[in-house]
Amino acid sequence: MASDTLSISKDLRAAGFNEQQANALAMHMAGIPANPASREDLALAVSQLESRIDQVESRLDVRIDQVESRLLLKLGAGMAAGFGLVLTAISIGVGVILNQLG
Secondary structure (H helix, E strand, C coil): CCCCHHHHHHHHHHCCCCHHHHHHHHHHHHCCCCCCCCHHHHHHHHHHHHHHHHHHHHHHHHHHHHHHHHHHHHHHHHHHHHHHHHHHHHHHHHHHHHHHHC
16 A cells, blocks of 8 residues: 555545545555554464463473472571581580589
């Protein structure tokens, strides 16, 4: 479709439109793309976007699982260290009590 608004307007006036109508319609027609997207084009674009979203979702799931694993390891290490401190404190306390008794 031609985007020359002047020639479109002249053609419309020659076909019986008044100048205001011809100019308004010509301006509108000039803004219409020459090759608008077809339903198939849009369906393909939507399909590609859905595929990319699925890929991103899969990558996020993997990363979340990795973070959960690291967090569990750190919590486990912290609990082990805490348990070790408690055992050390108990053994020191028992040692002090035994020294006092013995």
